[in-house]
Structures are given as structure tokens and as C-alpha cells.
Amino acid sequence: MKVISTVAEFKEARRRLKGTVGFVPTMGYLHEGHLFLARRAKAENDISVVSIFVNPTQFGPKEDFARYPRDPERDLAMLEKEKTDLVLMPPVEEIYPPGASTWVDVDNVTKTLEGAARPGHFRGVSTVVAKLFNVVEPTKAYFGQKDAQQVVVIQKMATDLNMNLEVVVVPTQREPDGLAMSSRNVYLNQQERQAAVVLWRSMNLAQGLWQKGERDADRIRNEMVALIKKEPLARIDYVSIADPGTLEELSHIKGSALVSMAVYVGKTRLIDNLTLSG
Secondary structure, three states, X not given: OEEEOOXXXXXXXXXXXXXXXXXXXXXXXXXXXXXXXXXXXXXXXXXXXXXXOOXXXXXXOOOOOOOOOOOHHHHHHHHHHOOOOEEEOOOHHHHOOOOOOOOOOOOOOOOOOHHHHOOOHXXXXXHXXXXXXXXXXXXXXXXXXXXXXXXXXXXXXXXXXXXXXXXXXXXXXXXXXXXXXXXXXXXXXXXXXXHOOHHHHHHHHXXXXXXXXXXXXXXXXXXXXXXXXXXXXXXXXXXXXXXXOOXXXXXXXXXXXXXXXXXXXXXXXXXXXXXXXX
């Protein structure tokens, strides 16, 4: 495994690569969900690449950029075990050199949900991912379904800008009790960790109502909200039932629907989602 810290060095290494390249962009502090993506990239391509970069432009002024967990040595040891070929681990000035003033904005699908709750977040996400795509030039790029809106944004960006790659979406990896794996789970104390399962329970409730034939999105949403509110440590940011492509809120489900939410458990903001279909 080779670790590269500069854009110039990576581009030089990229020119020497032959065959397909699978790429997993991460912000580090890796967990099993990230490693699952890395394994897919390794198994399905000739070369696997993982980036570790905590992107400052996707954090708001009151968000946790400085506090975001970091442990690069641990991350590299985990990727070594997965036999990752190349790791791009640049400092901020390599991705955003002095004077950089170009941004990638994806319209419409960034206005709701996380986009409404975190203004400017997706401009930072789409810009850094576009930059990383330009540096790595992957054949396939792997993203977890846990960040459902991010997946929609990246897919649209890749299509609209005619990017020569395939965006591969991998199912959310979960703990045994259903909690979605996330780097932010480390913020939860023992009591909060137990309370956080309410997100998974509320989605199971939605799935059960759907399977019984319920198609009234407002009714499903209200049932989910009522369940979450029974947990004293949980505070709802949003609960959404939306069109999976446009992310527009639904009142009645005709085809499939994306159920997603952001819930504070203690001071930690957690997100999760599932798709109702079939």
C-alpha cells in the first residue's frame, strides 16, 4: 500500500496505472462501513484507491469540523489489512490551494433535507468529490446508501457533467441492533448509544406500515415521529418521506419512497434512511 499526500504525486502515480480503478472517498476515522466499500473497490477493480480527507467546506460555522474524529494511523493500518493499493491523504492546501474560488453547485436536489438543515453543505461535498474524481480518475466510485441525499447529488453531478465513471451505491452497513455505522457514533455515551436505536425502530415501523398496504405518507411520517418522541434523549431535526429521485416530499406514495431522517441523540446528530419499494 502506498500513501500519497500531494495531488502532483498522485497524478504521476495515476499515469502509470493500468486497468480499472475503484475509488472510495472518505473523511477518515474508518469503520466497517468504509471497509466494506474498500473491499468492493478491491474486488471489482484492478486497483483500489481510498482517500482520507476531512473536507472543511462541507461543515457549517457551528458544526463539528475541529471536533470531527481523526486517527490516520489507525485508518492506514485498517486499509493495509484490506490490501488497498493507494491511499490519497492530502492536507487542506493541496485540495484548496490559495486563491481557489471555483465551486460545483448541484441545484434542486440539494435544497431539501440535509441541504435545508445545513446550508452550503452540498456545495462543499460536490466540489470536493469533483476535485477528487479529477485527481483519481476512477472507473468506479463507491458510496454508502446511508448518505442517501449525498448519493443522489453525486449521481446527478456525474451525469450532468458527463463524468467518465460509474457511481456504485452500496447498502448501509449496520450494527447488530440496527444502528447505521457512522464515524459520529463515537460521540454517543452508553445511554445515548442505546437510545439511538430509535432511528432504526422508526424505520422498521414505516416498513411494516408499508408492507400492510399503507400509502398515506403523512400517516406513516406521523407514526414515525410519535415513536421517536417517546425516546427522551432523541430530538427530531426532520423526518421525510420523499421521491427517491427528486427528493420532493410525498403526501401519497404511488411507486417507491425514500424514508430519511436526522435526529439528535444527546448532542450528536445522526442520519439514516431506507427505501420503500416493491
